[in-house]
Amino acid sequence: MPKQTFLNLPDEKRKIIVDAAIDEFAEHGLENASTNRIVANSGISKGSFYQYFEDKQDVFMYLITVLEHEKMEYFKGKHPPSMNMDTFGYFRWMIKEGMQFNSAYPRLVQAISRVMFGEGLYYQNFNHIRERSMQGLRAMIQQAIQNGEVDPSVDMDLAVMIIETWSNAISNYILQEGMKQKDIMKWVRSAKVQERIDKMLYVMEYGLRKTESDFEKTF
Amino acid sequence: MPKQTFLNLPDEKRKIIVDAAIDEFAEHGLENASTNRIVANSGISKGSFYQYFEDKQDVFMYLITVLEHEKMEYFKGKHPPSMNMDTFGYFRWMIKEGMQFNSAYPRLVQAISRVMFGEGLYYQNFNHIRERSMQGLRAMIQQAIQNGEVDPSVDMDLAVMIIETWSNAISNYILQEGMKQKDIMKWVRSAKVQERIDKMLYVMEYGLRKTESDFEKTF
Amino acid sequence: MPKQTFLNLPDEKRKIIVDAAIDEFAEHGLENASTNRIVANSGISKGSFYQYFEDKQDVFMYLITVLEHEKMEYFKGKHPPSMNMDTFGYFRWMIKEGMQFNSAYPRLVQAISRVMFGEGLYYQNFNHIRERSMQGLRAMIQQAIQNGEVDPSVDMDLAVMIIETWSNAISNYILQEGMKQKDIMKWVRSAKVQERIDKMLYVMEYGLRKTESDFEKTF
Amino acid sequence: MPKQTFLNLPDEKRKIIVDAAIDEFAEHGLENASTNRIVANSGISKGSFYQYFEDKQDVFMYLITVLEHEKMEYFKGKHPPSMNMDTFGYFRWMIKEGMQFNSAYPRLVQAISRVMFGEGLYYQNFNHIRERSMQGLRAMIQQAIQNGEVDPSVDMDLAVMIIETWSNAISNYILQEGMKQKDIMKWVRSAKVQERIDKMLYVMEYGLRKTESDFEKTF
DNA sequence: GATGAATGAGTATTCATTCAT
DNA sequence: GATGAATGAATACTCATTCAT
Numbered sequence: 001m002p003k004q005t006f007l008n009l010p011d012e013k014r015k016i017i018v019d020a021a022i023d024e025f026a027e028h029g030l031e032n033a034s035t036n037r038i039v040a041n042s043g044i045s046k047g048s049f050y051q052y053f054e055d056k057q058d059v060f061m062y063l064i065t066v067l068e069h070e071k072m073e074y075f076k077g078k079h080p081p082s083m084n085m086d087t088f089g090y091f092r093w094m095i096k097e098g099m100q101f102n103s104a105y106p107r108l109v110q111a112i113s114r115v116m117f118g119e120g121l122y123y124q125n126f127n128h129i130r131e132r133s134m135q136g137l138r139a140m141i142q143q144a145i146q147n148g149e150v151d152p153s154v155d156m157d158l159a160v161m162i163i164e165t166w167s168n169a170i171s172n173y174i175l176q177e178g179m180k181q182k183d184i185m186k187w188v189r190s191a192k193v194q195e196r197i198d199k200m201l202y203v204m205e206y207g208l209r210k211t212e213s214d215f216e217k218t219f
Numbered sequence: 220m221p222k223q224t225f226l227n228l229p230d231e232k233r234k235i236i237v238d239a240a241i242d243e244f245a246e247h248g249l250e251n252a253s254t255n256r257i258v259a260n261s262g263i264s265k266g267s268f269y270q271y272f273e274d275k276q277d278v279f280m281y282l283i284t285v286l287e288h289e290k291m292e293y294f295k296g297k298h299p300p301s302m303n304m305d306t307f308g309y310f311r312w313m314i315k316e317g318m319q320f321n322s323a324y325p326r327l328v329q330a331i332s333r334v335m336f337g338e339g340l341y342y343q344n345f346n347h348i349r350e351r352s353m354q355g356l357r358a359m360i361q362q363a364i365q366n367g368e369v370d371p372s373v374d375m376d377l378a379v380m381i382i383e384t385w386s387n388a389i390s391n392y393i394l395q396e397g398m399k400q401k402d403i404m405k406w407v408r409s410a411k412v413q414e415r416i417d418k419m420l421y422v423m424e425y426g427l428r429k430t431e432s433d434f435e436k437t438f
Numbered sequence: 439m440p441k442q443t444f445l446n447l448p449d450e451k452r453k454i455i456v457d458a459a460i461d462e463f464a465e466h467g468l469e470n471a472s473t474n475r476i477v478a479n480s481g482i483s484k485g486s487f488y489q490y491f492e493d494k495q496d497v498f499m500y501l502i503t504v505l506e507h508e509k510m511e512y513f514k515g516k517h518p519p520s521m522n523m524d525t526f527g528y529f530r531w532m533i534k535e536g537m538q539f540n541s542a543y544p545r546l547v548q549a550i551s552r553v554m555f556g557e558g559l560y561y562q563n564f565n566h567i568r569e570r571s572m573q574g575l576r577a578m579i580q581q582a583i584q585n586g587e588v589d590p591s592v593d594m595d596l597a598v599m600i601i602e603t604w605s606n607a608i609s610n611y612i613l614q615e616g617m618k619q620k621d622i623m624k625w626v627r628s629a630k631v632q633e634r635i636d637k638m639l640y641v642m643e644y645g646l647r648k649t650e651s652d653f654e655k656t657f
Numbered sequence: 658m659p660k661q662t663f664l665n666l667p668d669e670k671r672k673i674i675v676d677a678a679i680d681e682f683a684e685h686g687l688e689n690a691s692t693n694r695i696v697a698n699s700g701i702s703k704g705s706f707y708q709y710f711e712d713k714q715d716v717f718m719y720l721i722t723v724l725e726h727e728k729m730e731y732f733k734g735k736h737p738p739s740m741n742m743d744t745f746g747y748f749r750w751m752i753k754e755g756m757q758f759n760s761a762y763p764r765l766v767q768a769i770s771r772v773m774f775g776e777g778l779y780y781q782n783f784n785h786i787r788e789r790s791m792q793g794l795r796a797m798i799q800q801a802i803q804n805g806e807v808d809p810s811v812d813m814d815l816a817v818m819i820i821e822t823w824s825n826a827i828s829n830y831i832l833q834e835g836m837k838q839k840d841i842m843k844w845v846r847s848a849k850v851q852e853r854i855d856k857m858l859y860v861m862e863y864g865l866r867k868t869e870s871d872f873e874k875t876f
Numbered sequence: 877g878a879t880g881a882a883t884g885a886g887t888a889t890t891c892a893t894t895c896a897t
Numbered sequence: 898g899a900t901g902a903a904t905g906a907a908t909a910c911t912c913a914t915t916c917a918t
Contacts, residue, residue, distance in 0.1 A: 005877070029338070031251045035913060045879045048912070118337025119248065158415060162422055165388040173380060197375065203381055207422025223904065254888060264904045271888065443881065471689045473909060483883045488910065490881095495763065551842065556775030559687070599830060600860055607822040619663025634815060641819055662898070702900045707893070798885060 002062050006052035021059050022089040026111035074101045087144030088205050099174050103188040137163050166204045222279045225271035234259040240278050245330035248337050249279050293320045306363035307424050316391050322407040356382050383421045440500050444490035444543040459497050463512050463624040464549035467556050512539045525582035526643050535611050604642045659719050663709035674699040678716050683768035696717035698767050731758045745862050760845040823861045
């Protein structure tokens, strides 16, 4: 985690550094990111960089906390449109809001997913982060089971893996297409894109949802 | 593509070099792979490396052809168990055989998927390879539509993207878990794993398959 | 142009580096100069070199500015001996002073002319420098025409080319012979050498100068 | 000098190698020429190269003999147009023929002059070659003195240097401009170019020629 | 707390030459 | 006589990190 010196910095200066770092990781990943370029692009000195952060990875770790923080802020003000929504409905709502969040911070999201999926799988350091989000999913599925929406005999690990994979796939897909657009936020909100997200989610939902006869075969 | 010099090498020496390269790409990806380490680990000289290959990417390209070659060899002797199998059944068979292939060449597969998914998204050079496999999928879906297994109004691009993503997800998942096992080939063949693969595939299949009433909503 | 880092260096250290660079370019030209040798001979580290300069060519460009600066300093205190001197007389004076300057900085001059004539013809990068000096010559010839010293119908491009070539030839000749001497500055100042320079200049002067009858044939 | 093995080669093969070498030296000079590229472009093996030549410089030396040989062949069939021509007239004729020769072998001439002037001045190895051509000039001037065309008190070394420098300058100038033309041979033969060469030569001639009053000052 | 110069090991790639076949 | 694989030092340039000021 960044040192106190960094956290004491005026907001504006901190933002410049963070933006430079986001750009660097988005373009080059973690292993290939250059601290030289980060300091050059943010206008701070080499010495300051190492007074703010332990090392390159430390910066990246900080970006993760930034993402988590922004996401929390974003969702704080949001509430599912209807009270009596089943778990899948809730998940669908969440994913779609997530896509809108992503379109608000596309570079940051891009930077982090590039590293997490490209290099993270082979590094140990990010396991705890993945673990945290998986626990959230697990709780959601438990809830769905209690609601009778998902068969209690479901293979929990598998379901988590499926949902995680699928969410990421959708997120990646939307982000990649979205980066080609002029106004990504507007594009994501468009009916066409929302419909596409729906379709992708339905595929997973149909597969996971409790169905009378076929279910035994699946889970 | 590697130069003739390399192809003329005795099998054993070539294997040592290929193995060193596989290890390097598996551990570091393409951008971060070090030719220095490759030559050090394979015991050849710097000069020889560049007498064998055009450059770093050339080695990687060669690994891809190796993978493709091995896969072709592997599938040459294999035939679907039953003649009257629907498209999904065929796809299921193929994926499962694919998993067994992967378990026979886990490092090679790991090296290549690491690069293709980690960096490939951001590099142009691999587009044609992805394109080739996507055309295969497209043809398979066309077949399924002709067989009446999939609704003709399906959104083809979307379906291809779903199948591609899902196959890769399964492959990744199995590989990752499998690398933790003592005997990965045996593990993949075990009933427990095969059942898991089935379940994952069913999720997608249910989502994509033509169902009476729900289908309109999906595609 | 060199980075600030270099300009901030203590004079002595800067001189060591500059001298090493001069030697390198004088011995090997630009294309074949080795940054490795420059850093080795100046006792700085690889990293420092690139903290001082953009690249190899940057060092050379700096040497050019050094030469220009020194030349300006040298000529600042000098004035033509007589007020009523014709253009050729002025040019003769300038060349002779130039030779004395060259004998004060023989290695630097050698380094730069070696590159400019040896490689410059084939590289584009030095065109603007040559252009600058050629414009000076052009102005001087214009002056000579206005003074009635040179026929107005003269082929200007040709005249410029002749003077440029000739000046360089003299400069080269003197430098080459001079490098064999113990005390080059003293040697250049000697009556014998000054007389030789005069003779060389007269050849050109006679050729260019307006003469009654023969002129039509020439220009 | 090339080894006997090279000289035994069939003409055609030898020509291919020579052409590849000419290109290489013309583009890169001697120090930067790459034997690797020469063998690659001529289709011979690395081993053969070193069975034909001692080393890189040996190839270049051979090119010089090729140039000398071709020049001799070219001039063998040529004779000055008039018997009673003075030395300057003879020299003028020779230079103009030389320009035509150059335009017949522009790459070869370019390759050699690039090296001789760019690097040769600083290398020892080419001294004997320069020396040979200077002796020719010296003899020509002696002749001119005997003919009473040049004052006997002339400074011989100086005159040689002037003529050598000037010839090279003209040659360089013509070659450089000529390389930009479509048909260089035709261009050189054109009246416009011939006139320009004349003018350049006259400048030197006027300077050197014995003139009544001014001469004492010059030589 | 901020600076930025210093560093040497690192990068990918090319070199001229040798020598066993 | 021809071959071409092998080599290690060479090339220009970048790296993350330290540390004295």
